[in-house]
Amino acid sequence: MANSAQPLIKLEGIKKSYGEGEALTYALRGIDLEIYEGEFVSIMGSSGSGKSTMMNIIGCLDSPSEGKYFFEGVDVGSLTRAQVSLLRRNFMGFIFQGFNLLARTSAVENVELPLVYRGMGAKERRAKALDALEKVGLSHVASHQPSQLSGGQQQRVAIARALASDPLVILADEPTGNLDTKNSIEVMKLLRKFNDEGITVIMVTHEPDMAAFTKKIVTFRDGMIEKIEEQ
Numbered sequence: 001m002a003n004s005a006q007p008l009i010k011l012e013g014i015k016k017s018y019g020e021g022e023a024l025t026y027a028l029r030g031i032d033l034e035i036y037e038g039e040f041v042s043i044m045g046s047s048g049s050g051k052s053t054m055m056n057i058i059g060c061l062d063s064p065s066e067g068k069y070f071f072e073g074v075d076v077g078s079l080t081r082a083q084v085s086l087l088r089r090n091f092m093g094f095i096f097q098g099f100n101l102l103a104r105t106s107a108v109e110n111v112e113l114p115l116v117y118r119g120m121g122a123k124e125r126r127a128k129a130l131d132a133l134e135k136v137g138l139s140h141v142a143s144h145q146p147s148q149l150s151g152g153q154q155q156r157v158a159i160a161r162a163l164a165s166d167p168l169v170i171l172a173d174e175p176t177g178n179l180d181t182k183n184s185i186e187v188m189k190l191l192r193k194f195n196d197e198g199i200t201v202i203m204v205t206h207e208p209d210m211a212a213f214t215k216k217i218v219t220f221r222d223g224m225i226e227k228i229e230e231q
Contacts, residue, residue, distance in 0.1 A: 006073050007034040008169065008200055009058060014067035016053050016223075027053040028064070029223040035202065037168070040195040042211040043204045045220030052173065054220065055204045059171045060088045072168075089117055093162030097174035099154045101146040101161075108133060108142040111161045118165065132160035136190060152183030159190055163199075170194070172203040176210050188213040 014031040017024055028050045035041055045051045056062035057069060060076065069076045071087060079087065093114075101110045111129035120128075133139045136156040146154050155175060162170050172191065176184035184207075192213050195201045203214060211217050217229045 008037045008072060009035040010070040012068045014057060014064045014069065017065045026223050031225060037200055038198055040201045040215045041218060042214040043218050043220065044206065044211055049220040050223040051204050051220045055171060055173055058202060059092060059094060060084050091168045093165055093167035093170045095158050095162050095170060095172040095175045097177035099158045101154055101157060103146055106143050106145060107138065107157045110157055111164050114161060114165045128164050132164040135163060136160045151179055152186060155179060155187055169200040169202060172201065174204055176207065184210060
């Protein structure tokens with residue numbers, strides 16, 4: 001895609017270290033990366049390569065030790081904690097490997113959760129949650145609890161939850177890690193569909209066949225970007 005516009009996400013010299021002195025270790029060693037609106041990016045690398053740390057920083061779940069992170073041109077490091085929470089809540093949707101659904105709560109109530117944090121009214125919240133479930137083909141199980149759903153259905157509920165808040169970007173951390181091949185492909189087709197509709201998707205994965213669904217692969221090695229491939 002043409003990269004003439006301002007990047008949605010821009011990382012400049014991002015480092016993340018833990019410990020001090022002789023115990024000092026770097027999870028990230030100076031990351032420069034631009035992600036543009038509408039891209040579908042997979043972040044790959046072996047365990048310990050820094051890919052999950054990178055995802056946590058992009059999702060404002062962690063902050064870098066050094067460097068700058070810009071979201072829509074705004075320096076995230078200059079924001080207050082409350083402003084960072086608003087950024088995360090209003091512009092980002094999250095999908096996790098373990099689904100992270102509330103066990104004794106219906107599918108539709110799980111999908112509503114991020115909208116509760118936004119302070120959205122009950123009627124509007126329910127309508128948006130049902131619409132999101134419809135988009136992932138699960139409106140017929142809206143009243144079911146997670147224990148009544150298959151793993152694939154639970155992950156689709158998690159995708160609906162990420163969609164319900166109309167995010168600019170969806171951050172998916174190993175979204176197919178707990179699924180069989182058939183359900184993994186279903187999940188990837190959904191993510192590709194929503195990306196085709198304009199949502200930026202950033203996904204951590206260790207599975208090359210899942211990364212094949214994406215349009216750009218960023219490979220991490222030892223806390224650095226080893227290569228970036230467009231496909």
